[in-house]
Amino acid sequence: MSYSSRSSSSQGFSDAFSSLPGPLSRTVNAKLAPRDSTAERLSTTSSTSSWSSYIDSNAAGSRKVGSSRPGTARSARPNPPRGPGAPDTYFVVAIIEGRGAASEVGIAAIDLRTSECILSQTYVKTLHKLNLLEPVQIVTSITTVEPKSKLISIIEDALPDVEVTALMRKYFNDNAGVQYIKQYGLAEEYGSLMLGISAKYFCLAATAALLKYVESMQNVLFTSHSIRFKYQTVEGSMMIDAATARNLELVVNIVQPKSTHTLLGVLNKTQTAMGARLLRMNILQPLCDISTLNARLDAVEDLTRSEESFFDVRSALKSFLDVDSLITSMIQVPAKTTVKHAENSINHVISLKHTLLLIVPLRLALGGATSDLLRAILKVLSDDRLEALQKRIDEIINEDVQYQKSAMGLRNQRCYAVKAGFNGLLDVARQTYMETTNDVYELVNGYREKHGLPVKLNYNPAMSFHMTLTQDQLGDRELPEEFINVIRKKKLLTFTSLRLVGYVSPAPAKVFVNSISAA
Known part of the structure; x- marks a missing residue:
């Protein structure tokens, strides 16, 4: 059955296909997914920041746009998502602009949640690309901000909530970009990828600056051949600018941002986080590649x-x-x-x-x-x-x-994850942990009997072992004096005791965890 005879089924497949787990989408999408995730002119305006807490600071030698001196590292807490339509991605983007009348813009964007790096080289759809990615950080060359280029001015006006950071021009090096891709890219995809981008010098330069920036700021190195690089051209998907997406309420309700009364909310019956991300992307950039659409519709028909x-x-x-x-x-x-x-x-x-x-x-x-x-x-x-x-x-x-x-x-x-016998120290530490845990439970049971209160034992990484009790369970009574560090949150009381604190000192936990890691 051809696309033209069953186009009405395509909407239903958005749900079925977007339910696929992540590893499958990584492999299959490389062949069937749209080759481009952009389609908009520079006149587009609108953006939202992502919610993850990454960084709001500058690498050595970097500078915030508009700052008179180099920035220093500091923590940042970007605004949380406003509702179900908020992106479940965390993109950091590097851009570099070519010079001359026929200039192009190289774009490299890495999603720190999925370690997928998207590469592109275009001009007229640059702002649409940024609106689609909704980055938390944009990195550019200091030569584009001193003096400020027209492109950077437009980006700052269109994306006022996104911090733009300037790096020294030497980090935007296309040869370094090739080496990064060779080092971190999937080995089986390197040849075909370089065939398409070997002459995309701005794109490669942006890649070098992006990975240098992420490594410097995150203080994290990726293992070799672990990042999936995707080069996306400008064909294969339909253009929907940010204003149109907002007015049509494709992913966010204009009146109530937390509402699911959007196209995404109606279609989203996905079972996985990966499927939800894929569905959102396909709504914001609908496919127009007939062969890919027919392949998806064949799968719907099959199911x-x-x-x-x-x-x-x-x-x-x-x-x-x-x-x-x-x-x-x-x-x-x-x-x-x-x-x-x-x-x-x-x-x-x-x-x-x-x-x-x-x-x-x-x-x-x-x-x-x-x-x-x-x-x-x-x-x-x-x-x-x-x-x-x-x-x-x-x-x-x-x-x-x-x-x-x-x-x-x-x-x-x-x-109890590691089998016994792999590490003698681990076996001893595990026995100690078991005895300590039993002592904690016995201590809390003793408090229940002693005070006649239904005290509940809880644990979380921040507070370790602690006890809870509702105000209704306590009634008119006062909390016993041996319970300390009392926190009242509505009707829930959270507290501990000196004896309980003694059982959860960090030293034994450190020895135990290090033993497991060594095993």
């Missing part, structure tokens, strides 16, 4: 022919974590290893184990697929390397370890 397969796929996707974010967390290497990093590393392995186990039911659900798109996805899910990775994890991690959402549950899973 609608088998109700059982459709619901099996949805059920399998429901438990997927944000795989893009998980991959990013695992490929970034901090300059200094800390206890927090060791804890997160264990969490990531547990999450990876959880994700690999979910691939099996998803693969079974797609077993009867006939469309090219679903068969391509099935091929990715059947990669032997996934099974090898799972076996490697099972050699070290206990098979009964499962991903937990609660802080206490995840803490316990961390403690």
Whole structure:
């Protein structure tokens, strides 16, 4: 069935296709996704800042636009998302403008949540690209701000909430950009990528400055061949400027920003965070490539022919974590290893184990697929390397370890994740942890019996072990004096005791976590 005869079905597929997990979208989209994510002229105005807390500071040798002296590092808390239509991305963008009458603009943007780097070289659609990415930081050359170029002036007017930082011109080096792509790009994609961008000097220069800036400010190095670079041309998608997207309420309701009464809210029945991001992107830049649309519609038709397969796929996707974010967390290497990093590393392995186990039911659900798109996805899910990775994890991690959402549950899973016998110090620390945890529970049970109060034991990383009690449970009584550090939040009382604080000193926890990391 051709696109023209079933265009009415394309809207329904936005939901089904955007439910695919992250690794699949990374692989399949490289072939089928639109080659361009922009389509707007420089007259576009409007932007929103992303919500993640990254940085609001400058690298050595950098300068904020309009500042009379180099900036210093400081923390920033960008505005949180205003509603369901806010982007689930965290882009830092570098731009460099060519000179002369036929100038072009090189753009490199990295999403720090997914470690995907988008490259582009254009001019007339520069502002549309920035509006679409909604960056938290824009990096440019100091030569474009002293004196200020027309492009930078337009960007500052159109994106008033986004900080523009100027770097020294020497960081915008196309040869360095090639080396960055060779070092960090996926090895199997390097040849085809460079074939398309080898002559895109401004794009490569922006890439060099972007990665230099992220490394300097984040103090994090990426592992080799871990970043997916995508070069996007100006064809393949329809142009929707920011003003039109706002007036049509495509992703944000004008009257009530937190409302789901938008096109995105109506269509969004996705099961994963990756699917929601893909759906949002396809709404803001609709496809106009016939072959890609037909491939997606074939997949919709395939799923609608088998109700059982459709619901099996949805059920399998429901438990997927944000795989893009998980991959990013695992490929970034901090300059200094800390206890927090060791804890997160264990969490990531547990999450990876959880994700690999979910691939099996998803693969079974797609077993009867006939469309090219679903068969391509099935091929990715059947990669032997996934099974090898799972076996490697099972050699070290206990098979009964499962991903937990609660802080206490995840803490316990961390403690018993590594099998016994891999590290003698770990086995001793684990026994100590078990005894300490039992003592904590006995202490809280003793408080319940002593005071006749239904005290509840809680745990979170910030406060460690603590106790809670509602005002209704306490009644007219006063809280016993041995309970200290009392925090009242509405009807909930949070507190601890000197004995409980003694059980949760950081030293044993540090030894234990370091032992797990070493194992």
